[in-house]
Amino acid sequence: MKFMLAVLGDPNHCPAPISAYRFADAVLTAGHEIHRVFFYHGGVLVANALAEPPQDEPSIAQLWQHFGNENNIELVACIASASRRGIFDDSEAQRYGKPASSILPGFILGGLGQLIEGTLVSDRTVTFGS
Amino acid sequence: MDKLLVLISKKPYRSIDARENFDVILAASAFSQCSVLFLGEGLLQLLPGQQATDSKVKVFTRGYAALPDYGIDKYYCESTDMEKWSLDSKQLIIEPIALSPSETDELIRSFDKVLNL
DSSP states (O other), X not given: OEEEEEEXXXXXXXXXXXXXXXXXXXXXXXXXXXXXXXXXXXXXXXXXXXXXXXXXXXXXXXXXXXXXXXXXXXXXXXXXXXXHTTOOOHHHHHHTTOSSOOBOTTEEEEOHHHHHHHHHHSSEEEEEOO | OOEXXXXXXXXXXXXXXXXXXXXXXXXXXXXXXXXXXXXXXXXXXXXXXXOOTTTTOOOGGGGGGGGGGGXXXXXXXXXXXXXXXXXXXXXXXXXXXXXXXXXXXXXXXXSSEEEEX
16 A cells, blocks of 8 residues: 655654654555655654754654655655745755755655645555644 | 545644645645545634734635635535534535534545545
8 A cells, every 4th residue: 555644743742753753664564655755834843954852862853864765755844834944955045045954864845736646646645743 | 636635623823734734725726626624623714704913823714715716615514513613604714514423424435535634
């Protein structure tokens, strides 16, 4: 079965990003496929390169970064949600006159069309809510 | 074209999430034959005359009136939610069809894809 995942919850305020990560891992272990992971609402903060959790705490961002890289799965942060919350890639940072990019490598910015397209081509869309 | 059902369950002005979900509905209209099911506090997004000026928030819910222009003309809610807040569908910004719990189950199953926000 092909899954589309949407991560809506802020990593500092709810368990959604880590629940989604564990679900995604289980999906692949069970032999299913993940079309894309779309980060929306506060979920885009998973892609914040400027956040640094304490050293004795796991980094949800790094877990996702590693997961996307290892399994060649696209991690897309909604461009509109991201700009509201201070996540910019190089071109968006330049466009808004921000001092630097702030998106974690391994994540890309994309539009809502990628959430809808992913929903339409996948068998199930599972949202991890805020 | 695939039939897509978007589930809206967030109250309108508690956070920016409901505003962002409205954008999802608009985007969905460009890619699919989209309908919307309002669940729980999500139904409160359809109350007319909401005043958010003092809280400096954009009153995005007025935009629901424009959904027919985007080709979205089927809206649903649960009759239990209508009763809970003593609402009449005719008084809302757009007029949803009120469903019983079993009809809601049937509705969700009748769509090719479901996006639960």
